[in-house]
Amino acid sequence: MEQLRKNIWQESCSIWLGTEFILKRNIDKYPFSEKMSPEQKNTTHALLKEALLKLSLLKNPLYFSLNELGASHRELWQERFLSTLPHIENDQGIVIDDTGNFSALIHPEDHLHLYLMSSSNPSTTAWKDLLNIENELTSLIRFAFHPQFGYLTADPKMAGTALVARGFLHLPALIQGKHLETLIEMLPEDVIIYGLGEEKEFIGDLVVIENRFKIGINEETILQVLLETIKNVVEKEKSMREKMKQELPSEMVDKISRAHGLLCFCHQLKTEEALKNVSLAHLGGKLEWIKDVPEHFFSSLFFQLRRGYLLSSGENITKLDEARSRIIRSLYEKSSLAV
Amino acid sequence: MNQRPIECTNCQKKASIIYKEIQQGKVETFQMCRDCPCLMQKLSKKEDDTQKSSLKCPLCKTSYDQNVNLGCPECYTAFQDSVTKRLKEEGAIPMVFDPSCIQMDPILLHVGRAPLDVENTTPIPKKLENLHIALTEALASENYEQAALLRDKIKTLMERNHGAA
Numbered sequence: 001m002e003q004l005r006k007n008i009w010q011e012s013c014s015i016w017l018g019t020e021f022i023l024k025r026n027i028d029k030y031p032f033s034e035k036m037s038p039e040q041k042n043t044t045h046a047l048l049k050e051a052l053l054k055l056s057l058l059k060n061p062l063y064f065s066l067n068e069l070g071a072s073h074r075e076l077w078q079e080r081f082l083s084t085l086p087h088i089e090n091d092q093g094i095v096i097d098d099t100g101n102f103s104a105l106i107h108p109e110d111h112l113h114l115y116l117m118s119s120s121n122p123s124t125t126a127w128k129d130l131l132n133i134e135n136e137l138t139s140l141i142r143f144a145f146h147p148q149f150g151y152l153t154a155d156p157k158m159a160g161t162a163l164v165a166r167g168f169l170h171l172p173a174l175i176q177g178k179h180l181e182t183l184i185e186m187l188p189e190d191v192i193i194y195g196l197g198e199e200k201e202f203i204g205d206l207v208v209i210e211n212r213f214k215i216g217i218n219e220e221t222i223l224q225v226l227l228e229t230i231k232n233v234v235e236k237e238k239s240m241r242e243k244m245k246q247e248l249p250s251e252m253v254d255k256i257s258r259a260h261g262l263l264c265f266c267h268q269l270k271t272e273e274a275l276k277n278v279s280l281a282h283l284g285g286k287l288e289w290i291k292d293v294p295e296h297f298f299s300s301l302f303f304q305l306r307r308g309y310l311l312s313s314g315e316n317i318t319k320l321d322e323a324r325s326r327i328i329r330s331l332y333e334k335s336s337l338a339v
Numbered sequence: 340m341n342q343r344p345i346e347c348t349n350c351q352k353k354a355s356i357i358y359k360e361i362q363q364g365k366v367e368t369f370q371m372c373r374d375c376p377c378l379m380q381k382l383s384k385k386e387d388d389t390q391k392s393s394l395k396c397p398l399c400k401t402s403y404d405q406n407v408n409l410g411c412p413e414c415y416t417a418f419q420d421s422v423t424k425r426l427k428e429e430g431a432i433p434m435v436f437d438p439s440c441i442q443m444d445p446i447l448l449h450v451g452r453a454p455l456d457v458e459n460t461t462p463i464p465k466k467l468e469n470l471h472i473a474l475t476e477a478l479a480s481e482n483y484e485q486a487a488l489l490r491d492k493i494k495t496l497m498e499r500n501h502g503a504a
Contacts, residue, residue, distance in 0.1 A: 031399045031411040109408060138454055144412035149422070150449030152415055154408040156422050157431040159415070161451040190433065216432040218451040221488055 001073045004080045006100035015234045017299040018119040021130045022164040024153045026111045028144045032154035033107045041091040048106050051140040052095045059098035066092040075308025081115045109154045160215025167230040172205040172283040173240035190225045204275030245287045256284035263332045266325040289339040347372035
């Protein structure tokens with residue numbers, strides 16, 4: 001699973017961290033996963049596995065059964081693709097390749113979900129890459145399609161393009177400056193916005209913007225609207241940062257200074273607390289309130305501080321909070337407050 | 340002491356019907372007037388629900404239920420109208436494709452990609468007709484980005500149609 005530990009974050013933009021495309025497909029003439037008999041599950045599983053491993057566009061594809069995958073590797077997969085793996089049942093599996101940013105999930109609620117994560121933006125190239133993979137698969141497998149409803153999925157709300165396109169944005173100035181509500185109001189109706197925590201919880205000030213409609217709209221429009229929205233939000237975050245830099249609001253200075261202190265001297269940090277403070281300190285670096293913060297590291301850290309990554313690095317499960325704070329302390333060792 | 344006449348729960352007219360609804364063992368009672376629109380709505384919903392619950396997919400035998408996933412691709416054909424209604428009710432279709440705005444045969448809700456063989460076998464005039472409807476709707480709702488894309492799609496199809504002729 002070394003592929004999933006690769007640092008795919010190129011960090012060309014410290015606000016727009018990455019984009020992910022998910023395509024959902026079902027094999028024609030077979031019931032959806034939940035309604036399948038064990039024999040049908042075995043047949044379709046074998047069919048999909050064989051086809052995926054045959055794809056020339058994947059670099060050294062590898063298959064893992066979810067049954068055999070250890071807890072830390074399951075977590076690592078979830079952290080990489082920022083998605084939830086289904087509850088373990090028989091006949092579910094994943095395929096990954098050497099790039100570390102592609103994965104296929106066999107037999108969640110649909111027969112197949114294809115994932116492609118990209119950190120280089122704009123991400124139209126990543127979408128084309130995923131489309132090429134799907135096209136190659138189509139030459140081997142016939143997917144369920146209906147002229148009125150498009151590509152068919154178990155959940156009818158996902159049918160049509162059966163495409164989920166999501167952008168991951170780091171918006172500390174808008175969130176900590178309490179401007180998120182205003183931002184949500186100005187977003188077009190074609191997108192939804194959420195965080196990675198519970199409802200309305202934006203852990204590490206990370207915001208996900210996703211296409212609302214999967215049907216009644218084509219793939220190009222989905223992409224165009226999403227990318228346009230992301231660009232607008234990035235501009236809003238930039239201008240909010242600029243405003244903060246000029247006005248030096250004492251509440252923000254206090255928050256960032258405290259976060260910096262905590263990161264420099266911590267010995268035990270839980271994931272959520274770590275991400276919250278790393279996010280603030282990263283903003284501090286961008287506002288030049290903290291000196292000598294590594295230029296681009298938030299998106300890498302966002303991944304490397306999490307449970308699955310630390311466990312797969314061989315860290316002791318009982319000492320993860322210590323390991324996390326050790327990494328952070330070493331990164332902030334040379335930094336100092338400038339306000 | 341004069342007793343106040345019982346009023347309709349919803350519109351305050353004189354009530355003449357007692358409507359009881361039993362859900363999960365809980366009884367809810369409504370006093371309603373004879374012409375109450377809420378009564379009509381409740382009765383038609385009941386009828387609708389009964390019809391829906393009797394719908395079964397001929398292939399996987401799944402009964403239609405608004406709140407659960409479908410059973411197989413054939414369910415989409417078996418429950419075509421109910422699925423379209425569900426998508427509309429749950430706000431899963433953009434406004435330009437709101438089926439209530441288009442009183443005609445089931446419109447093609449899907450305007451995205453299709454497998455190559457399907458793309459090549461769906462009759463072009465039918466596709467063009469649906470795209471023109473979508474274009475009119477997009478323009479009416481001032482969704483010019485969608486309209487531009489639909490126009491491009493129409494242009495490509497017309498060129499292909501012309502080429503085939």
